[in-house]
Amino acid sequence: MLRPITIAVFAAVIGLWWLAGHLGWVSAFLLPAPATVADTMGDLIASGELARHSLVSLRRVSLGYAFAITLAVPLALLFVLSRPLRATFEPLLEFLRQIPPLALMPLLMLWLGIGETQKIGIIVLSCFFPIFLGVRGGFAAVDRKLIDVGTVCGFARPEIMLRIVLPSALPAIVVGLRIGLGYSWRALVGAELIASSAGLGYMIVDAENLARTDIVLAGILVIGALGLAADLLLRLAIRTLAPWLAGDLEMARA
Amino acid sequence: MLELVGIGRRYRVDGGEVRALADIDLVLPKGSFTALVGRSGCGKTTLLRILAGLESPSEGEIRRPAQAGPLRIGVVFQEARLMPWLDVRGNVGFGLHGRLPRHETAARCTAALDLVGLSAFAGAMPGQLSGGMAQRVAIARALVLEPEVLLLDEPFAALDAFTRRAMQNELVGIWQRRKPTVVFVTHDVEEAVLLGERVLEMQAGRIVGRENIELPYPRDPTAPEANRYRRTILARLMADPAAARPEPAALS
Structure with a gap:
């Protein structure tokens, strides 16, 4: 999965980042050097702070995501x-769907x-609609000709x-689940930025x-x-449980 | 034996009514091969769907001798209609799953795959198959049911001429060995003459002509006798002015 070109691209970005500081294009305060960030990361890991904040965030996402699924799928x-x-x-x-969760x-x-x-x-709120629409769309798009069979x-x-119906609907459902997972993670960090006392979003604001x-x-x-x-894990799970869906997954890069 | 008595089918379209079938009286002797031929929209597919139980007639009834057990029907559609999440073997055994002991399902699938020449592709997924192979899987899926009645709706229309010819021969072979009652729908007069013991001509929802094809199998579609049948049937189908009117979209 990790191709050489992928590694090269990441390395190039880090190289550019390092160069920008090294040549003085930007001040070390605005953009700390990769080495500094790596050091800080090490400190955060050692002190257990990173793990603590990450766990808080992951717990929130897991609970919220699971709750959204139990709400969106039956509905x-x-x-x-x-x-x-x-x-x-x-x-x-349709009206509610237009409102960004953060606006609420x-x-x-x-x-x-x-x-x-x-x-x-x-x-x-943020991952309800992708999951809901995925399930709805999946069932709506079932080929009547297969039902005839x-x-x-x-x-x-x-x-x-x-x-027939359930396996037919599965690709769209899976796409909805994947998009929902992405949305929920992003919305969480946003929420933690605004009002929180723990979590990765909070850690960032506090540091700011x-x-x-x-x-x-x-x-x-x-x-x-x-x-x-999280996305890789979800894709791995789908690849294992439903290998024929692997192609459909690539449409879900939203 | 199946007997269709006064079968008709009407559809409601935009407040009005469209007649897809009218006054179909037809006897399908056990083990016979009937070809239904007509232009698209003539009601032949509707008739097949009624035989398959996919639609109910608006009037008339299908009669059969009061024998035990429900009729086993196998249907092959114009498209293969395979389940994309199942491999070839899974698709072939689709209608048997949970109805027979597992080893018997497996044995029947193996035999059917053999029959259509796809034993080597049992583990392939539908997406990997060519059109002809997929259609052969669909035929195998119908055959594992050991149908007493085999209904085919333009099953080879989407195939190239060479594959079509090979599949037509295979179908005749299967019919001669197993002797199901076959109804084969096509818009191709040559195909109807090549396959059917009897060709029924359909136009505007009615059976307007019938022709017994007195030729031995395997038939040669280019033989002069076959051509005579084609000419006769085609002339009748082209002559009727009723057929020239625009077809309602709901019929096909």
Whole structure:
């Protein structure tokens, strides 16, 4: 998976970064050198601070993501099964979908405080729609011609659902899950930037207030790395559980 | 034996009504090979879908002798319609899954794959197959059901001429060995004459002509006798002015 060209690109970016400081293009305060950031990263790891903040963030994402799935999947299924429900609530959902979750932050803080509930709320809001739409779209796009095949084999409705409709819908569902995961991670860090006392987002803001740009950069790198790791993990799980979906996954780079 | 009595099918389209089938009276003797030929929109696919149980007739009924058990029907569509998440073997056994002991399903799949010449591709995924191979998988999927009635809807229309000819011969071979009652829908008169013991001509939802093809199998589509049949059938199908009217989109 890690091709030489990938390593070369990352190395080039780090090289450029180092060069920018070394040649004095930017001050060491605005852009600390790679070595400084690496040192800081080492300190953060040694002190356990990085692990602590990361775990807080990861816990929030896991809870929020799981909660969003348990909310979005059954709701989407209800929508799939009931045309009246669709007709009634579709416009409302379309309206809600247009609102960036972070724009709801002030209200969420008033309603839910600034504790874990509010963080998890933001995550649920941010990844609800990709998952919901993925499930809905997946079921809506099922090829009627494949259902005919089940009908002529004498399948009853539950068997058609389980053996034709569900596997057909799976690619879109998986894409929704993947996009949702990306959204939730980004929204979480945003939420932690605004009102928090722990988590990677908080770590960054706190460091900014102390003028520790090296910690800010270290935090940013960890956020990117953890997001990437989560995505890789999800893709690995799908590749193992549903290898025929590997191609569909590449559409989900949103 | 299957008997169709007064079968008709109407569709509601934009407030109006379109007649896709009318007054279809037809006897399908056990083990016979019937080719249904007509231009697109003539109702032949609708008739096949009714036979397959995918649609209900608006009027009329399908009768069969009061024997035990439901009729085993195998259907091959114009497209292979394979499940992209199953390999070739999984697709072939699709209709048997959970209905037979596992070893029997496996044995039947192996035999069917053998029959259509795809034993080497049992583990391939549908995306890796050519159109002809995919269609052979679809035929195997219908055959493992050991159907008493085999319904085919322009199954070779999307194949190149050489593959089509090979598959036509294979189909005749399978029919002669297993003797299911076959209904084969096509818009190609040559194909109908090549395959059918009897060719039914359809136009505007009705059976307007029938021709018994008194030629031994395997047939040569370029033989003068085959050409005579083609000329007769084609002349009748082209002559009817009713056929020239625009077809409603709902029919195909």
